[in-house]
Amino acid sequence: MPDEVLDCRGQRCPLPVIAAARRMPQVPIGTVVRVLADDPAAAVDIPAWCRMRGQEFLTAITGPEGPAYDIRRTH
Amino acid sequence: MSASPVYLDAATAAPAHPVARQALLAALDDGWADPGKLYTQARRARQLLDAAREATAQTLGVRADEVSFTSSGTTAAHGAVLGALAGRRRTGSTLVHSAIEHSAVLHAAERHVAAGGTAIPVPVDRLGRLDLDAWSAAVRAPGVALAALISASHEVGTVQPVAEAAAACADAGVPLYVDAAQSVGRVPLPAGWSVLTASAHKWGGPPGVGVLAVRKGTRWESPWPADEREGGRTPGSVNLPAVVAAAASLRAAAADAAAEEARLAPLVDRIRSRVAAEVPDVEVVGDPVLRLPHLVTFSCLYVDGETLLHALDRRGFAVSSGSSCTSSTLRPSHVLEAMGVLSHGNVRVSLHRETTEAHVERFLAELPGIVAGLRAEAGVVGL
């Protein structure tokens, strides 16, 4: 389960990625943040951001709140 | 105030080759008659059409009766896919295709699926290169009627392993269709295909001319209502002046291709390395080595693709983008998606015979400032 949820529904890319990039440095290392984002580009861009930034992309799921992406802060 | 224009979108449409212009004007005077009729003017038109077909066949390394002209690369791709599937429908109804085909091929595949057929996409790796093991397994499965592989990606430039893919198809007895729109007139063509298509405005010919080549012995059945023109493969009158211009410019482009490759490939390499070094947080995508000589693609983190295109346009640079905000569907490019690379802030730069080193240098000099300016405006510096 995520430690916190970042609701980016209704935002167009790159805004969900920007929101994640703003939030991640503020949470303790090890924290799992779930990004809710219904822009289809998020499915590509959130994992790509994690790879470029060396953060851990855990999973993409589609729950009752729509598409969601779990990221763990690793450094 | 807009700066002097630098056109860097040859992968969409290359500026007309001077030979195309000359041939087009001459053929407007001389080739307006219907080549199918039995009078003097028609015979002249027929001669021009035959000569255009002969020249195109020579450049492609095929026989003249294997070449048909179509009204675009898109129509050629539709005919290639649907005609080859129709010709083999007694063998099966599965189309195997790479995940990075042009939308023309994917839309034909959708039509096939809507009619009850099956389409199997084969993945690519992070560099945009076909997964050959998955491809070989897919074409060996029972009921495969056709396999489709783009010669080189129109979005990221990665050259595909067509020879190896063709060998797997030959083993399985499956015909291979190659969409060679980005390769014809620029790089040597791969061997082993049964059907191939191309598009004249990619090599400096006029828009609205495609080429469909079907090798002898390939079972191909027209998906269109009957029409005997163009070997029964494309209905309607061809745009003869444009076809003549396409064939003449193809010959000219092919003659210069090796020299142009030697001139443009280092400029592409320069763009790849300088963009990576001088623009922070950028992902340069596509295979660094096995790539087209004229096309390079990168994505800028936190930047909106459409905003970036407009900012570049204001400085005189014409480029393309695979970002979702620049597409009518609001979906990111299926090619970038299949590769798993950053899709926003995406820019495709493609060079042509009028591109100079000075153009590339101006682009490289201005790009870092343009991206930095957009990031500052969006408040994303330092993220």
Ligand SMILES: Cc1ncc(COP(=O)(O)O)c(C=O)c1O
């Ligand atoms: C690989 C590829 N196939 C097909 C096409 C379609 O060609 P046209 O623009 O002539 O319809 C293009 C051009 O967009 C292309 O790049």
